[in-house]
Amino acid sequence: MTKTYPKASRPSLDDVSVSIEKGDFVFFIGPSGSGKSSIVKLMLHEIKPNKGKVIVNGKEISSMRSWKIPSFRRSIGCVFQDFRLLPNKTAYENVAFALEVIGKSKAVARRVVPEVLELVGLGGKEHRYPHELSGGEQQRVAVARAFVNRPLILLADEPTGNLDPDTSIEIMRLLDRINRTGTTVVMVTHDSNIVNQMRRRVIEIEGGRIVRDQARGVYG
């Protein structure tokens, strides 16, 4: 598909065609401004392609009715560089909030949230506020929130962009664990270290075009 933003002179994604299988772990790499985040936004239906289709979980979302989008988004978890946690809520409350607002009961939250916080390695820190956690720990909360619904797909847009190398590796291990539960993981990054270590499929974009698509690839 092709995506040209309003007022932009040239497409940000130009006739891009990718297919990702269920359970895959895929890196999107490329220089800043090459169109990586646009791919994530397209998969979330935050933006729509001008030409072509976006098919996620077997559904063509590019033509999806807007009232169906919320329930579609429940099958996708998202993690971003800036964590996007609510500062006035504890780790527990941040994760529980994601359940609460899609109509799950408090009882469900009490059962599921400690479990997933344990899974991401935050056991014992449930009642800390974001400002009482390190960057890596905050990103773990974000991963817990993205994963608590057991989504089919986990999208991560530069999840290690704000973290030091050691912490980045820990977050990568976590995403790898999540991938092993059967969740498809799509990760945008320009952290060459990580890509080289993981040895997963790498799709490289430059100027809105795919210039490389390699199984078990390395960075540049």
Add this chain to the structure above:
Amino acid sequence: MRAKYVLAEMLVGLWRNVTMTIAMIITMIVSLSMLGASLLMYMQVDEMKGHYYEQVEVSIYLEKSIQDAERSDIKSKLDSDPLVKNVLWETKEMAYENFKAQFRDAPDLVNAIGADELPESFRVALHDPKKFDQINATYAGLPGVDTVVDQQKLLQKIFDILGSIQNLSLVVAGFMGLAALLLVANTIQVAAYSKRREVAVMKLVGASNWFIQAPFVLEAVFAALLGSILAWVMLVVGKVVLIDGKLAALTDLLLPVSWGNVNLMLPILAGIGSVVSAVTAWVTLRFYIRV
């Protein structure tokens, strides 16, 4: 649990910008009570029209010097006139009694008029009050007739004045309503802005649109309900203090405003207020919170 969440969010939201909430409620009170007052006046004028037109009369005033023969001549003419529904002969004495009754609050006026200074008249009810001109043409020139007066014309003047007061209050209510509307839109925007992080997360994890918007819309509806109840209280106070109190003398003429009509304003104002606020809030959010 969903309802509890939404209600709690609504209250927190209202409290968070409490000054804005108060401003919103005050403008709602003013605009809704103006609206209620003009609706009441509308109903009142309708009732008065029915009441007065039913007994509207043409008065044929007779000269002081009228002869008995002339009087009975006019009477028989009226009795056989197809335009006339019924005729009442009001003697000088009856005219004086009616006058005394009507102006019992103004004894000076009553004392100033002698018992036989008021003219006698035929009070004529017409099948069709609009046919006054024909009656006037037939009777004005008869011997013994002083003047023929159409009371409907007098009433019409009063109704015209009431009508323009009513239109004025509708216009003011409209402007105040517009101000209230803009304040609702603004309050909702501020509320949505102060919760933008929560809203972003909610959208991300797939909260339904109504779930995201409901607390904001409810904030506006809650303010509207509160505003309409207070506006109704204003109307009640207005009735007790003004209509039934200071202006009680006037209501003899203008008919009292019934409690039934005043109470009817509560559901009407609450309904109009909450629907308009809900729609305003919802439309504002459509622009403000995109999917």
